[in-house]
Amino acid sequence: MDIRPIKTEHDYNAAIRRIEELWGARKDSPEGDELDLLVTLVEVYEMKHYPIAPPDPIDAIKFRMEQMGLTNSDMVKYLGSQSRVSEILNKRRKLTLGMIKSLYKGLKIPAEVLLA
Known part of the structure; x- marks a missing residue:
């Protein structure tokens, strides 16, 4: 077992091929x-070179809302009035801190996503 840090795209591709074999x-x-070691190294490389931006x-x-089958009317208790x-x-108005807290507590949407 000759495991080294993944520094280049070539190293990354070789690690992926080896993972497939194993x-x-x-x-x-x-x-x-x-x-296990190779998967960990690949994850670190991917986080650094292919970061995934948080969703809007x-x-x-x-x-x-789609996951939970909620309508716009259901959102009144989290965001205020229907308007x-x-x-x-x-996207004509920004979320307030109160709305973010309500969405976090009620719908379990991560605060870091709502604050982005």
Whole structure:
């Protein structure tokens, strides 16, 4: 097992190929340990070189609404009046701190997403 840091795209591709070869290796075997290490190295490389931007706060709200089967009327208790809901969902008004707290507590939307 010759494991080194992943520094280049070539190193990254080689690590991915090796992971594919090792996929399904038995846990706590030398191959399983190698797989665990390589997956960790690849995750670190990907976080650094291919970061995923947080979603737009309004898109996150709409996604959660869809997941939970909520309508705009259901959002009144989190955002205020029906007109306020419309303004927020159409990006004509920004979320207030109170709205963010309410969405976080009521719909479990991460605060860091809503603050973006």
